Amino acid sequence: MRRLFSIKKVPFCAAAVGLAAIVFSGFVTFRPNRIAVGKAVFLNQTLGSLWVAIVILWAVLILLSALRIPGRIHLFSTGLLSSTLILLLIATAARHASLTTQDAGSITRTSLGPAFWILLFALIVILTDTWQRSGKEKNLITIMGIVTGGILLGMLVSGDLDMLSIMREYANRKERFSGELLTHLALAGSSVGLALGLGIPLGLLAHRKKPLYTPTFFTLNTLQTIPSLALFGILIPVLAAATLRFPVLTDMGIKGIGAAPAIIVLTVYSLLPVARNTYIGFTTVDPAAIEAGTGMGMTRSQLLFRVEIPIASPVILNGIRVALVQAIGLTAVAALIGAGGLGVFIFQGLGQAANDLILLGAIPTIFIAVVVDSLMGGIIRVVQPKGLG
Amino acid sequence: MISLNQVTKEFPGKIAVNELTFEVERGEFCVIIGPSGCGKSTTLRMINRLIPVSAGSITLDGVDIYNYRPEELRRQIGYAIQSVGLFPHMTVARNIGIVPQLMNWDMSKIRRRTDELLDLLNLDPGVYRDQYPRQLSGGEAQRVGVARALAADPAILLMDEPFGAIDPITRESLQTEFARIQKELKKTIVFVTHDIDEAIRIATRILVLKDGKLVQHDTPENIMTAPAGRFVTEFIGTDRALKRLSRLPAVNYMKEAPNVRESDPLQSAAGLIAEHRYLWVLAHDGKVLGWLDENSLKSGEQTAGLAMTSLDFRMSAVVTDSTLKEALSRMVQQGIRSAPVVDMKGVLLGEIRMGDILEA
Structure with missing residues (x-):
């Protein structure tokens, strides 16, 4: 046997x-x-x-x-x-x-x-x-x-x-579907893009100036714990008030509902994984390597680009990976405040008790998240410096 | 020439280095020594401006170091530290080639220089060139660290306990090797350590620091024979006489050694034994095999070879590049008052006597 x-x-x-x-x-x-x-x-x-x-x-x-x-x-x-x-x-x-x-x-x-x-x-x-x-x-x-x-x-x-x-649900919404799909990708992509622009410098700053670590990550952690629905909700009156006060915002297309609050919320949520992994990535660099590099005559930027970033990059990329997957999922919720995206079908489906319509929103969302996750995994494996790990 | 003039470093609430003045001549191996917190690392790191000076001036060949941009200054000074700080994502070759690369040497020149340095530090380029730091042992990493400091052929080397983190045996062989390299390269070296044995073994001048102040600056010999005050005496330790022996090459105290061949008749040795009390017995090619004394004469054997007490030269003999300390150690270990001095093959060159060591 x-x-x-x-x-x-x-x-x-x-x-x-x-x-x-x-x-x-x-x-x-x-x-x-x-x-x-x-x-x-x-x-x-x-x-x-x-x-x-x-x-x-x-x-x-x-x-x-x-x-x-x-x-x-x-x-x-x-x-x-x-x-x-x-x-x-x-x-x-x-x-x-x-x-x-x-x-x-x-x-x-x-x-x-x-x-x-x-x-x-x-x-x-x-x-x-x-x-x-x-x-x-x-x-x-x-x-x-x-x-x-x-x-x-x-x-x-x-x-x-x-x-x-x-x-058949798809057939009824063919035009709408491709539009919302693109909106979904654009919302998630642009928020993670913004989060990179803000989060990477923030993480680096927290690493360079230790006193900034606690306030930075306390704020980001706290923001992360706020339920997304609540955060979307809070932003509607805040942005609405802001546009009344500064009409120029309205000219820029910013309203209490729609893309602007969605991108703000998604960016906020993406900040933590990006900033945290940037911080952790930089702390993995041995201080002795920095001292030796400085002592040998490398400038700050040479150290940053030739030593610190290559060593930190796998960890930072992992943070971006988490942020992307999270943002793709959260973007579905953004449909609630009129930002569009695949969430539109989910909420319509919920409203009409039509399960298959919910799936029409949910399945592509999951699929995109899985594809992006494995793509990032592949990129990290390629980028990972050989001497590490 | 490195020259420090009234250099002071003040950290908040503490004066780390206090009006320090000294000079390091070209080609000198200057070891700064002192207990932890005495300001020795701070002094070293002020020379390449990793730490700014609070007062006073430092000049290299008469030029104030603050006349250079910091990177420009540091690229002419090699720097090796205890924690090595190799870049983990670069191969050994790229680590060594980093400064030449910053100085825009061309690739083939960098490659030649890298292999040359690996050879110099006894690392086979074919084996080590493409390895990553995590594949190296502690001793190998230190060697790479030293090679990296030497890469752009700087005239000055600053070394902060570069052999501090490795086991004593590897450390000693690295010290010996580095002393050999220094003889070849004739760099101006400032070397920080808290290990007095290390200082005595490698320094041409020792600078003793205490609480940021210079206590004594002299050759190792003078520091041992005339320590300036209790602090230095205590720092050198009670075995300073022994330590001094480690500076003296055994061959300088070598005497001619009475000997016979193993095939010589025993009776022919009697006269020499009466004169010297003992004789070394050699093989036909000159290798030491053993020794004869009065007792051997009574053995009744025919030849010296049959009557002798044999010895293993690997255990009892002193090789040519030993120090007096090593010679003494052998004698005490083997319980002998006189040891043969041999070359690498065991051929007798002379002998060294306990009495001469005690008088040295």
């Missing part, structure tokens, strides 16, 4: 949870119309016969996670299987949706159900785990992920998924 089985905890648990989800919860939800109460449709009840493939492959996945198989083959097969399963899940749901619409009319809606999400989540956990354990094979698994993403994009563009409720 010992020779045959070797349970890999993470994939095994994830696969087991997925199995339970298949048995106990609906794979998709059927609604007679957009906002009616839904009815669960289990995986084996889905139309089209793709679900059979899911069940079979899921069984293989559980086996794979429990059998003793040589490392490389295991990594490769698990990666391939999970990627295939992700595509199959989406294809099954989409196929069921289009068949249902044909049978029961175009007013009906098919949304993704709990089992779908749990399975998808389980597969992502397995893929991440595989990627982390893959060592030298990392590139192979990464390529697999990129290919999967490409196929998914193909399905999206080709219209295969169009009958899913979330895609």
Whole structure:
């Protein structure tokens, strides 16, 4: 027995949870119309016969996670299987949706159900785990992920998924969606940009002049603890009053609601991770290196650009990474004060009790955050000086 | 020539250096020594303006150091410190080449200079050039630190306990090596330490500081034979006679050593033994094998080689570049009153006697 089985905890648990989800919860939800109460449709009840493939492959996945198989083959097969399963899940749901619409009319809606999400989540956990354990094979698994993403994009563009409720919400707001997406990126990007301009000098200053450390970080920490909704709220009357007092602000397009307060709040929240990591990054520089450098005749700016910044840069970049991911998420809330962004769909969806509309705002937000996070991770790995870490 | 004139450094509530006046001649190895807090590091750091002077003046070859821009001044002065301060994100070669790079040397010249310095400090360039500081041991890092200080070939070197943070054995070999390097390079060196043995071993002049004031400035020999007052006497310690021996090369006290070959008949040695009380026995190539005395004569053996008491020259002999202190240490260890002096191969050159050491 010992020779045959070797349970890999993470994939095994994830696969087991997925199995339970298949048995106990609906794979998709059927609604007679957009906002009616839904009815669960289990995986084996889905139309089209793709679900059979899911069940079979899921069984293989559980086996794979429990059998003793040589490392490389295991990594490769698990990666391939999970990627295939992700595509199959989406294809099954989409196929069921289009068949249902044909049978029961175009007013009906098919949304993704709990089992779908749990399975998808389980597969992502397995893929991440595989990627982390893959060592030298990392590139192979990464390529697999990129290919999967490409196929998914193909399905999206080709219209295969169009009958899913979330895609029908999208179809109704095509123009609006790309606009809000750009607004979202612009809001998050410009606030983090501003936070860099302010936070990096602030962190450096706190490092250079120790008495400034406590007031600076006390303020930034306190600001960070204020709930974002409250901060957005506070700014509306403050900015409104300011524009009354200084009409020039109005000419600049600043109002109590809209982009101005959103950017201010997002910048404030981004300041802490940027400034704190800048501070920490600079403190990791050995004072002896600074003394030796100064003693050898390096100027302040030579020390800053040739010694301090290169040594501090990985930590600072990590701060920017945190700020970016956080800002992308928080920008969704900014829709509440009329700043636009993907949050618009979330709040509309909440108002109309239309879950799929909420998802239309939420899923792209999560997706952008994940992509930006891994991009930054890649950049940090490239930039990291070789002698460190 | 470095010249300090009435230099004072006052920190809030404390005078660290008090009207200090001294000169360091070109090519001199000046060691500033004193207990912690005596102002020795402060003095050193005023010379390259890491710390501004409160009063008085410092000149290099007659030019006031405040006539230079600080960077300009520092680039003509090498600087090495106890904590080394290598840049962790740069390779050993780039660390060493930093000052030449600031001075816009061309790349091939920097590379040649780097390899030359690695060789000088006994680090194989092929091995160490592309390593990062975190891959180095403490001793290797110190060597790189010294190489970096020497990179732009400054006439003056300031060193603040550069061998302070390494184990005693490595430290001693670095001191010896650095003394050799200094003989070759003839830099003007100001070296701060609190280790009197180190000062005596490497200095051409020692400057003793106490509470920011100069107590004595003289050669190591004079400081040991005529310490100025109780403070210096106590600082040198009760073993100052021994310390002084570490300045004296053993070969200067070497005498001719009576000897026979191992194949010589024992009887032929009798006359020499009667005269000298003992004889060294050598192999045909001159290597020391052992010794004979009156007792050996009674052994009844035919040749000197069979009758001798053998010795291992690695244990009992004194090699040519030893100091008298080392010679004495060998004799005490082996319980002998006279030790053979040999070259690296063990060939007898002469002998050194306890009595001569005691009179030295």
